[in-house]
Amino acid sequence: MLVASSSENTLIHRLDVRSKMLGFLVIIILSFLFQNPIYQLAIISATAFLALAINIPLRKITGLIIPLLPIVISIILITGFSYSPQHFDHLSNRKILFYLFPGKHLGATVGGFLMGTTFLLRIWSLLIASSILTFTTSLEDFTQFFQWIKVPAEVSMILTTALRFIPTLDKKRSLILEAQMARGMNLHGKGIIGSIRSYIPIMIPLFINSIIMANSLSMAMLNRGYGLSRVWTVKLDKAIAARDFWALTVIIFLSFLCLFLRFKLRLGLL
Amino acid sequence: MVIKTTARDRINDENDKAIELNNVSYQYPNSLEPSLRGLNLSLNKGQFIVLMGAAGAGKTTLSLCLNGLIPQLFEGELTGEVKVAGRNVRKTPVQLMSTILGLVLQDPETQILGRTVEEDTAFGPRNISVPLEEIQDRVDRSLEKVRLKGYNQRLTEELSGGEKQRLAIAGVLAMEPEILVLDEPTSELDPAGRLEIYATLDDLRRKRALTILLAEHSSEEVINRADEIIVLNQGQLVWRGEPTQLFRDIPLLQQYGIKPLxxxxxxxxxxxxxxxxxxxxxxxxxxxxxxxxxxxxxxxxxxxxxxxxxxxPKQHDRKDHQFPEEKAIEIKDLFYQYQSGNPILQGINLTIDSGDFVALIGQNGAGKTTLAKHLNGLLKPTSGEVCVHGMSTQKYDTAHLARTIGYVFQNPDHQIFSTTVEKEIEYGLKNTGLTTAEIKEQLNQVLKETGLEDYRHVHPFTLGKGERQMIAVASILVLKPRILIVDEPTTGADYSGVQAMMRLINQLHQGGTTIIMVSHDMDLVAQYAQRVIVLKEGSVLLDGHPREVFAQEKILADASIIPPQLCxxxxxxxxxxxxxxxxxxxxxxxxxxxxxxxxxx
Structure with missing residues (x-):
């Protein structure tokens, strides 16, 4: 959920928001279905193909993951040590590479590191999938969708407003980064803790600016009558088109295929 | 009979009142001083009133009281009575007040809620359940009033600053209020954006009997527009009358921190x-x-x-000879373009001497900030070379260059993260590897230079914007850069804030620091710069002494620049x-x- 919607008019742009939300949900489920990083790579490839087809700046999405790398590496290390061999089906994944402490305490398993890699790839595929969704769907469509699934108006507004302000916050992040770099900020602190600490001068102003923005936003919304009543004028619903039926067919077919692979053939496990 | 007439007169009189304040005082939570003190004010319908005063005078607080955001959203202690179009604001929900009084705030970014222009303008009427057909009608009428007719499907994020603020006004007008309150709507805009807003306000006055209350710092724009000016000082109404009277009383303007013409x-x-x-x-x-x-x-x-x-003695003719022959900056054939291929800088060749005071001017999008960001390595040339005191920005990163060239950004809140002023300022020094004693020495010196000594243990966010901007400058000065870039250092500041900031910058210049100032304020440029570089579409249009550059009125008009009033x-x-x-x-x-x-x- 990191890229603002564009006014282009690709097939995915024209799909009904319900079809897109179902597709998004399926990608989330599939990414959690498979533990094996190879399968995660397949999901990433599929989402990246869709992203390229609609001209999403993939480099930007990848760039967003870089600041998260220290955290991701920490996760891979933690999972490497925290998963015991019994967690894994395959013998090769149960293999203990080394022990952190003498006396065979806290062993690092192959499966544990692979699981950590899966976590990283899962974040990546979800970033791309959510970017496809926000890139191709207007706020009005989101609002209508939330109303359709009977989400309370307040929750719907919170969600759509959060989506609307992602690009604004991203601009703030760039400005903060530049301001701190101009006074000699070094993003490459020593060790994992050092790396995380070096981001504090970015995270705190971003957090403060978000609060200031949220305050201004609440004023602007009240100024425009938001919350006077629980109902508001709804625009006419869009109808499901033939392209949506085709898209739904593909989504359902892929879902069943993946369920078959995972539960019948027991593929994608570690 | 006499009693009846008096009663009718009173009713008529009340009907003519757009805004009435009776002994209104307000204090923000955790604030030591009240922001409004015993304010009594009565404004008739159909007037154009301008609210002036220094930062902290109470202009924004008063604006927030008028539509009920104070006390309904902001906590604190409000006493007295606020009546707008006969309604007691305290007892009327803000959302309902928005159909009577529309409030436009400073920052257009946080007032736009829709993806497209139409979606945003329709937001208000949809909230108050206006039928769909009427919403379309209101949207079209409101957009026409703010000169955005035909913009319906444009993406809001693609609009310029001036267009965004006009859209914010359209969003408020779509609620069809009787009164429009604008709180410094042009403070974040460039001159072109300011002109757009004032042209819109002129249109609104001509087309509709709207009561307009405008809080504004700029004197030049209000002098021929305002029916009346109200001056606030430390929360009190200190002056009220015709603009001509106020702007002829220079000592009074200086007393209340208002910029004279x-x-x-x-x-x-x-x-x-x-x-x-x-x-x-x-x-x-x-x-x-x-x-x-x-x-x-x-x-x-x-x-x-x-x-x-x-x-x-002409300041511009004075030349600091501390570094007589040294080149501070050399730019050779600088080209820069975005990844999309859109060219921003097109073949810039410049040399800036040590000790110069250079102003970079030009309309938004001319390439001023892009050029300035090349000087400290935040941006790298697509082709060409930028050397800062002999160091190529291609070879050195920004962290390294920061000790030679400082960059003060427009918004201090983009960098403040520490719990005290002292810690905030010394952050940059900690990245340089200096000893604790050296850090303390440099810190003390900068605190003294910037007048922040008394605030050293105070949390930066408890201070006003002027002081926070000074902290941002101090956090760069502490690195003792030989070149200082200041990007719109006075945006949104009041007259006294501008004077304080420019005094400091001028003092640094006198001490031998090379100053590069990016500014839209032509009066400041004329007053302080030794050299003016005018950019247009990524190229240098004019380069010379302010007297020479500002004499070229026709060429400047081509770059949408209006020379200072005195030129x-x-x-x-x-x-x-x-x-x-x-x-x-x-x-x-x-x-x-x-x-x-x-x-x-």
Whole structure:
């Protein structure tokens, strides 16, 4: 959920928001279905193909993951040590590479590191999938969708407003980064803790600016009558088109295929 | 019978009132001082009222009281009575008040809620359940009023600053209020954006009997628009009357931190000499030109004058020779383009000497900030080279260059993250590897220079914007850079804040620091810069002394730049044979004393 919607008019742009939300949900489920990083790579490839087809700046999405790398590496290390061999089906994944402490305490398993890699790839595929969704769907469509699934108006507004302000916050992040770099900020602190600490001068102003923005936003919304009543004028619903039926067919077919692979053939496990 | 008439009169009188405040005081939570103190105010319908005063005078607080955001959203202690169009604001929900009084805030970014222009304008009417057909009608009418007709499907994020603020006004107008309150709507905009907003306000006044209350710092724009000006100072109403009265009273303006008009300063000097009466002090360019020509036609006046105001040594002609031959910055064939291929800088060649005070000017999108960001390595050239004191920015990263070239950004809140002013300022030093003793020494020196000594243990966010901007400057100065880039250092600041900031920058310049200032404020550029570089579409359009550059009115118009008022006044005197471009009010007075112009007559 990191890229603002564009006014282009690709097939995915024209799909009904319900079809897109179902597709998004399926990608989330599939990414959690498979533990094996190879399968995660397949999901990433599929989402990246869709992203390229609609001209999403993939480099930007990848760039967003870089600041998260220290955290991701920490996760891979933690999972490497925290998963015991019994967690894994395959013998090769149960293999203990080394022990952190003498006396065979806290062993690092192959499966544990692979699981950590899966976590990283899962974040990546979800970033791309959510970017496809926000890139191709207007706020009005989101609002209508939330109303359709009977989400309370307040929750719907919170969600759509959060989506609307992602690009604004991203601009703030760039400005903060530049301001701190101009006074000699070094993003490459020593060790994992050092790396995380070096981001504090970015995270705190971003957090403060978000609060200031949220305050201004609440004023602007009240100024425009938001919350006077629980109902508001709804625009006419869009109808499901033939392209949506085709898209739904593909989504359902892929879902069943993946369920078959995972539960019948027991593929994608570690 | 008498009683009946009085009652009807009272009702009519009440119906004519747009806003009434009775003994209103307000104090924000955790604040030591009240922001409004016993305010009594009554405004009639259909007027254009301008609210002026220094930062912290209470202008924003008053605006927030008028539609009920205070006390309904903001906690704190409100006493007294606020009535808008006869309604007690305390008892009417803000959302309902929005159909009576529309409030436009400073920052357009946080007032836009829709993805497209139409979606955003329709947001308000949809909230109050206006039928769909009427919403479309209201959207079209509101967009037309703010000169955004036909923009319906445009993405809001693609709009310019001025367009965004006009959209914010359209969003408020779609609620069809009787009163429009605008809280410094142009403070974040460039000159083109400001012109757009004022043209919109002029249209609104012409087309509809709307009561407008505008909080504003800028004097030049309000002088011919306001029916009345109200001056607030420390939460109190200290002056109310016609704009002409206020802007002729220079000591009063200075007392309340309001920027005088440059031409009035010329007039005030002449008034102080006894050459003109107070009501002859000019308030606009034509009247100033007429006055000067009239005075010139009376040679006895200047012949008898005593020289009290010798022509000041021209600041621009002073040159610091601390680094006589050294080049601070050398830019060779600089090209820069975005990844999309859109060219931003197109073949810039510049050399800036050590100790210069250079102003980069140009309309938004001309490439000023992009060029400035190349100087400290935040951006790397697509082709060409930028050298800072001999260091190529291609070879050194920004962290390394930061010790030679400092960059002060527009918004101090983008960098503040520490719990005290002291810690905030010393952050940059900690990245340099200095010892604790050296850090303390440099910190103390900068705190003294910037006047922040008293705040060293205070949390930065408890201070006003002016002080926070000073912290941002201090956090760069502590690195002792030889070159300082200041990007719009005075945006949103009041007159006294601008003066304080420019005093500091000028002091640094006097000490030998090379200053590169990116600014839209032509008065400041004329007052302080030694050299002006005008950018247009990524190329250098003009480069020279402010007197030379601001004399090129036609070329500047091509770059959407309006020269300072005094330069335009100089140009107005060309038909009497005067060819120099003057930048300071004192220079005009001195001319009469020297008798320069009278020789032409």
């Amino acid at each position: 440059p031409v009035s300063l010329v007039g005030w000097n002449l008034y102080e000499k006894g050459w003109i009466a107070i009501d002859e002090i000019p308030l606009d360019l034509p009247s100033a030109a007429r006055l000067l020509k009239k005075l010139l036609s009376s040679p006895t006046q200047s012949a008898n004058a005593v020289m009290h105001f010798p022509l000041q 335009r006044l100089s140009a107005c005197l060309s038909d009497v044979g005067f060819s120099e471009t003057l930048l300071h009010p004192e220079e005009f007075t001195a001319l009469f004393e020297r008798g320069d112009i009278t020789k032409c007559w």
